[in-house]
Amino acid sequence: MRADIDPSGELLGDDDYATLAAFRQNLRSFLRFSEIAAEAAGITAQQYQALLALRAAPDCQLSVGELADQMLLQPHSTSGLLNRLEAIGMVERLRSGSDRRRVGIRLTAAGRALLSSLANAHRAELARLRPMLDNVVSRL
Template structure:
């Protein structure tokens, strides 16, 4: 039988969840300030993190979206000049997507801001995790 959760653990869990929500709020605001939706930001980050051009199907899996939704998302990012497709014959889900130089610059700036925020809250998160 699992031991009961202590009052301190409840406070730590609540604090950790609050910090996660505040980080997500920071992230959403940073994306919006850069002219992106949070979903577009996540897509750019996933594309940048991939070792090579990412396929629509793989991007859909990473974003937990349907491939047709990701196709529309990629279309909007391409219209902004942030990503490019390498068109191939056949299945649109097999189209490699990569960042343009403009997309690279934008995601680098956002990643730098996020890294700074995570470094700022790291001690607090670590402390909360130790208390759980």
């Protein structure tokens, strides 16, 4: 994925670079926390992201393709991710009553419980980082 570069040619100052570096450091700090928290719970950060996407979806259910779009993954990669989550009892697949080709994915009770615990930990970490993030964002 390529982000377009600002063609304005505006030169950034030292403070701009320091602000961008601080933002990236805070972002990386949160992502590292997420990796450690997910691993401690017995899943990967990517699996945690999948559980979050499913919980946030309408009716808490997505197709493999919809989840792939949410996670910026290819459908075959998402299928493997879901196979691993299904094997440990975090998600289940449901065939549509009206279209047998459509398979929905939803959280199991165990998946909801694990997600709740991890989401609370992530929210607490964001609360801890918020003053730093607010400071950095206000300087942009």
